[in-house]
Amino acid sequence: MESASIAADVAHDDDHHGPPAPNVSSRVEAQFLGMLLFIISEVMLFGAFFTAYFFIRVVNGDQWFPVHGDELPKLIAGFNTAVLISSSFTMHWALEGARNENRNAMRVGLLTTFLLGLTFLTVQVNEYVHLGFAPHDHAQGTIFYGLTGLHGAHVFVGLTLLSFATIRAFRGHFTPKEHRGVEVPGIYWHFVDVMWIFVYSTVYLL
Amino acid sequence: MLNPLGSEQEAFRFLVWVAVVVGVLTAIVLVVRAVS
DSSP states (O other), rough: OOOHHHHHHHHHHHHHHSSOOOOOOOOHHHHHHHHHHOOOOOOOOHHHHHHHIOOOEIIIIIOOBBTBBOOOOOOHHHHHHHHHHHHHHHHHHHHHHHHTOOOHHHHHHHHHHHHHHHHHHHHHHHHHHHOOOTTTTTTHHHHHHHHHHHHHHHHHHHHHHHHHHHHHHTTOOOSSSSSSSHHHHHHHHHHHHHHHHHHIIIIIIO | OOOOTHHHHHHHHHHHHHHHHHHHHHHHHHHHHHHO
């Protein structure tokens, strides 16, 4: 009887229909690989916008701001830079909280990161309102709004991911072993931060 | 080798490195532009 059952199992293996089981790499987890490929595509997207910036400044040798009396508010953007960099520290604090089973640190860290990101976006929208020039006024304006707007869209996406993570944290999700829902948005958030450092230093400072 | 996509911790350390390097480079460029 037992041998018949084993024979049936073997026959079942041979009878396997449908697609083969997907190959799973033992070296990189699917979530990180997905984020890696996504961020590589994002770097290319930002690269295209930076190409336009360097084209008019280096290839054309055009004047960068101030242009036609329009200036960029370096100080406000500098304040925004500090806000965004601080949010990376609070994000890291949240992850450490998740790792060490400190649920309060995780919740407060995520909520603070979200609020700092929201502050950044609000200040940027306010800056747009008061700038006094539009994207169609000159090429410099087009590139300024293009680069900072592209980045702002990324902050918005980051905030959406952070809101998911924050709500989940307050609903009791995430443990020291399983906290990928905090870690992967964290990597994205740090990427958005790194990009802003490049955008701020090239567009506002150089 | 630091892999910023390996974990949030590495991404955070990478961010700190980028901030420091960009800060130093920007400072050098601004000082050179101010002097010349």
